Amino acid sequence: MALLLRVRHALGARMVQVETRGADRPIILGSDAQADVQIPSSAVSPVHCQMYCQDGQWIIRDCASASGTFVNGVRIAEPAHVKFGDVVSLGPAAKIDIDPMGQLRRSTPAASRPPVPAAIPAQERAAPADIAHAAAADAYESDDAQAQGSPEQQPAEANVENAADQPWGIPAAATTPAPWRGGSRARRRKPNPATSIAVGVTLSVIVVFAGILIAIALKKEEQPPPQPAPKVEPKKQVQERKPPEPQPAKKRKNIFDGDEPSPKPDQPRPAPHEPRPGDNQPPVAKDVNPPAPAADPRKQTDDWKNLEEANNSINFARAIWVNEDYLQRHPGEFEDEINKKTAEALDSIWWQRLRELCQSRDRCRKDIERLASDISRETEASYKKKLEQEKQRRQDMHDGATRTLAEEMGYTSEEVPNEYEPQQIAKLRAARDKEKFEKWSARVIKSIRGRNGQLPWQGG
Secondary structure: OOEEEEEEEOOEEEEEEEOOOOOOOOEEEEOOOOOOEEOOOOOOOOOOEEEEEEOOEEEEEEOOOOOOEEEOOEEOOOOEEEOOOOEEEEOOOEEEEEOOOOHHHHOOOHHHOOOOOOOOOHHHOOOHHHHHHHHHHHHHHHHHHHHHOOOOHHHHHHHHHHHHHOHHHOOHHHHOOOOOOOOOOOOOOOOOHHHHHHHHHHHHHHHHHHHHHHHHHHHHHHOOOOOOOOOOOOOOOOOOOOOOOOOOOOOOOOOOOOOOOOOOOOOOOOOOOOOOOOOOOOOOOOOOOOOOOOOOHHHHOHHHHHHHHHHOOOOHHHHHHHHHHHHHHOOOOOHHHHHHHHHHHHHHHHHHHHHHHHHHHHHHHHHHHHHHHHHHHOOOHHHHHHHHHHHHHHHHHHHHHHHHHHHHOOOOOOOOOOOOOHHHHHHHHHOOOHHHHHHHHHHHHHHHHHOOOOOOOOOO
16 A cells, blocks of 8 residues: 655645555655755764664664654654654654545554544534523523422422533433423523613713814814014114214415416326236136046947846856857957956856865765764664665766865865955965966866856756
């Protein structure tokens, strides 16, 4: 019988149907590519847990995973049974719903299910409204019987005692109409006049208070805004002019007086002349900022704009491809400037590739140590063989990354370069093998030209 699983993780959810297998060939759940149920997460171990069917029941077993296996929130150390509705957690990264469509429950034999209670006849059922009216009527009937000393009190008590034997647990007096009822309604409780008066007074006070608030608000809106006070300017003091003092009259000259020098006639004023170079004149302001040189029209084309956009992005391989294409279509134009941009892009790709290889080498080294520990503890031969195959695959990846670092790039240090730390990059750039870097750069440019911007180690 196949089992349906709902696998939920950070990338989404999907339904997986697995076949029924025994303990000799269990279903493997993990992040490994060869797992029966693959979960793409670094928090899930390559072989995280196993599931198999035994005596018609499914069993889950943890495989010494790093983050643990949980069934309904409880971590398991031994094999545990799972059933319809259980939730299996593979660490914090993934959750698996067991049989979300209820196939196991539908396939369970009817004999093993709990019995269904028998249906109650329609004649013996009572509507909730009839039950309520009957109970109220019985209460009033009981009060009247106690007040009158009626012998009907004993049958009412007997009905209450035998309530468990009646349908829905309701006394017989509540389901059997009393002869004196005659379809009349239950008596209503008289309203208390004091309560009505208190409610009316409270509502009146609230209405009056609300009216006062509304009137105050309307009055404020009707008032005009205050006008600013006019500014009073100080009066200017006018000084009174004094009249000119009278001057003594000049004596008239007599002909018999001695010779006196005759007064000089009034000389004409010199005419205004134009300013000469020697005159004091205000200095003329000069333009401090000289005009910017005219832009090169060759850098206003679409090809050059595409080149600038590609070199300002973080896709350095595409920038090199655009630079090479521009030089082919415009030979001799800005060749030194474009070659400088290409050299900067090659330098950035070099440090990115070094960081990727160093991280892959260190990650494989940790996985090899963990798999070696799992192999030493594993007792099942088939599963132990799978672990050994996975360990060999990780060992090959580790050896390949180490060989590429040493032979192609001449890098043997354990330090992982970080292109965002200028001091570290400057130190490593000074110690870089120039010959290996030139060969590596030529191989990269050849791959970019021939594969439309693809690097040598990129697939496709």
